[in-house]
Amino acid sequence: MTDLTAKTITELRSGLSAKEFSAEEVTKAYLQSAEDASELNAYVRLTPEHAVEQAKVSDRRIADGSARPLEGIPLGIKDLFCTKGIETNAASKILKDFRPVYESTVTSNLLRDGAVFLGKLNLDEFAMGSSNETSAYGPVINPWRRAGEDTKLSPGGSSGGSSTAVAAHLCAAATATDTGGSIRQPAALTATVGIKPTYGRCSRWGIVAFASSLDQAGPIARDVRDSAIMLTSMAGHDPEDSTSIERPVPDYEKALEGGVKGMKIGIPKEYRLDGMPSEIDELWQKGAKLLEEQGAEIVEVSLPLTKYALPVYYIVAPAEASSNLARYDGVKYGLRVHDDDIHEMYRKTRAEGFGREVQRRLMIGTYVLSAGYYDAYYLRAQKVRKKIANEMASVFQDVDLLLTPSSPSAAFGLGEKSTDPVEMYLNDVFTVTANLAGTPGISLPAGLDGQGLPLGLQLLAPAFGEEQMLRGAYALEEAIGFDAQPSKWWK
């Protein structure tokens, strides 16, 4: 029998409708592969009974001709999305045993379209991290290894569970979130495709908040087409999220064809960093050349404010997080470490409930919002953020897309970067600008480095430019023809 888990959403869709296999068979195959891959630590929670139930419903709908767009497609859900009746912890001890009585809007949209949920995926605690090492459930292991080595590598973060699960075929596609690069960097490090949509394209309702003005949900999938299919279902206006935008959702799959002929694609010179591996630069140039060969015009552009993006991000995001995470106080739900004194109860609960990285960011955030420091840090950061957004908007007056590397390095070993937070923060250097500007970005596999590890390229587009971005990504994907797979070393 063929390996059902090797199929893309597109292939599953046609196989299911042709009744070559049932949704139940596909779901069970995925549940089996997920169980077998427990060593990767991608899932924090599998929900097999639930999944099989949903798959049976899908089979009935396929049988009676009422199949929906994602009918019977097994997905993994980042454990930042609240799922009704299913524990949701954001990989934090402080949300121990928390079982939401509600379903996030994005996952509701996926359920509406017939998707099957296999379980909840690991992540950095509250999505704060770039390696998935801050998870209370321990790190996720990248299915990719350096050639001839068995060093455990990080799958990136914060959506490390999502990237690993997709790369190791533990789900057909996954939901993820991106606050500073948390979809695109893990996608790059695992040879998967990740989309960070325009801010406001997907509802934030029911997603455990990290930094409200930056958080955005998006998919991680096997290829560009699958990511487009996922985004079509996930996106949409939600009256319950005041920052979501009322704008019709196109069928993104239809936007793929057409090529890049006549498109103007910018190469921002400030993204050429000192000390960046030459292989990344080479792949970047190769990507530009491939696009040019297909009729795109490649131009060098300048984004001089790029260097301020990371510092601004590491003020704005912790500031919002320090306030967003104030609700985890031991009073209403989740962990409570008892003390007769209320202030001691807060201190003990939060000291025990939050991991070190989360605590670090809460302290940074509290500091930059404090009286006497607000103007120097938060307010100034917001002003620079506005300038960065303006700079992005103005460069898109001249070009249709920007092409950049997705991350400054390939997958790194567990523990290699986690001792120095600043070194870790540098992972977001290429991705974070899109979050600050609220614009969309996509990462897709570009090739392998000398050690056999995948590297990604990123396409950036203006706000609500997802369609042209997907068209560019699809053309680039075709031209690159990336088809490497990690060797299945786990079980």
Next chain:
Amino acid sequence: MAETRNLLRGETGDWEVVIGMEVHAQVTSNSKLFSGAPATYGAGPNENVSLVDAAMPGMLPVINAYCVEQAVRTGLGLNAKINLWSRFDRKNYFYPDLPQGYQISQYEFPIVGEGTIEVELDAERTIEVGIERLHLEQDAGKSIHDLAPRESYVDLNRSGVALMEIVSKPHMRSAEEASAYFSKLRTILRYLGTCDGNMDQGSMRADVNVSVCRAGNYAKFLESGDFSHLGTRTETKNVNSIRFVRQVVDYEARRQIQVLEAGGSIDQETRLFDVKSGETRTMRSKEDAHDYRYFPDPDLLPLTITQEAVDNIRAELPELPDAKKHRFVGVYGLSAYDASVLVMDKDKADYFERVAGGRDGKLASSWVTTELFGLLNKTNTNILESPVTADQLGALIDLIQDQTISGKIAKQVFELMLTEDAGKDPKDIVEARGLKQVTDTGALEAAADKIIAENPEQVAKVKDKPKALGWFVGQVMKETGGKANPQAVNAILKQKLGLE
């Protein structure tokens, strides 16, 4: 404004007291400021709580457009500037009854800016009080500490309920002015229907800022706008009655003068009012003040309103107390003070208008304010539950106006309307009980003749002392069982006794 009014005498000289107020008024609305949960009073513990109010992970606030409208309406009622662009900020602090760990409020950019209202103190004195701003914010829940010895309980029914914080300028200069301002504010809010003003349910409460300064310094402050001319203020929190406002100001002014005259200084601090002792005491000093780490709420877009929407709200505003007062003076010929008493409560003003319509305004005002309000106060009855309807009272006044009965008999009828003859038409009561005024000159003349004939001594006396006429009137009234028309009796007697 007389800038040195209301001086307080101290041992070392004269002092002035300066008062500003922050009033929290609960917005009249079916649902909360950012959630769909009911905002009604009196539900069981935690029955009116949505996922947003309980700060569940991933929950987001959505502004209630009706609450925004109510704030605009209130701003217009306070003659204030409406800011078409305003913003919500987060005020961060930890407290068990604050589930989010922050309150959503408007810190830098409130929805309503400066305004001004007129406050009547008595028949002669009216002051103007400036409004600094009005902003929208969420209420917190309630912590309950007395249900268990070692545990506290939290009721989130109020969590997220919309409040308007109305900040005055430091324009009040005595306990009387402060309480009159609070009372006037409540009247305006009730007229607008934007806050029910029920202080016992916590719908309206004041933070009272009091400072004292040497006589003359307030004038310098007004001239320069420089707050350093004023003394250090204390803020007494959550004062929830007009009487308590008065007590707080009196107590704080006296206390501060005593401290200063003894060589001490006033700390800028938050104080609590003890209802039992009538005193204030320290709640927290400036050193313990929270750093609230205000910043714009990233879950909400800036609040924008169109001028057109404001104009529409303005066009639908009800008549406000000041306008109504001026109309009552003009249309019904009332004194400004009587009019201001009537308009203090919109329901009372409405009652009056129903009574006064097509009748003598002054007579109606006198009956409503003296007889009816007297009765309502005595029985602690709301005007809406008055045992005598406006139409019934009007019918009674009609009987006075067309001289069917005298004012004195009318009071008897009024009593009967409250007791034995409740619910009956006054006309029928008068008829049934034979209380109709005797205007039949023949009968009155007969009675007068009888009295004159029987009392020759009094007749002799009245020639010298015309004031003794009153005795004769009384006797005739008695003879006719009080039903005689006093004016007619007067005229007949004068003529018969030759007093003209």
